[in-house]
Amino acid sequence: MNTILCRSSSVLLALLGALLLSRAALAQQPPKAPGFPDAPGKETLLAKCFQCHSAGMWMDHRQDRRGWESVLYRMVGRGALWTEEDIKAMADYLAAVYGRKPQ
DSSP: HHHHHHHHHHHHHHHHHHHHHHHHHOOOOTTTTTTTOTTTTHHHHHHHHHTTOOGGGGGGOOOHHHHHHHHHHHHHHHOOOHHHHHHHHHHHHHHHHHOOOOO
């Protein structure tokens, strides 16, 4: 009887430990930005633009790729330190996700 109780306690402690470890791992994952579907360029945009801007900034804006590229170069003029590859990736993403809708 004592052996069964000891094994049950060990199993319970193991399950509790696994639960705590899984919760800790989930807590360390970066939060998902609402309204930003997965697509090439998303991670670059989140890493570069969220340093100064909130997620809501893009929700109401609709531009074609050239318009988004212009906005990005304006940010470079204001001090953003981005490479040409960063700008291309972000402009492609924004045009695909927040592009101007055909009328």
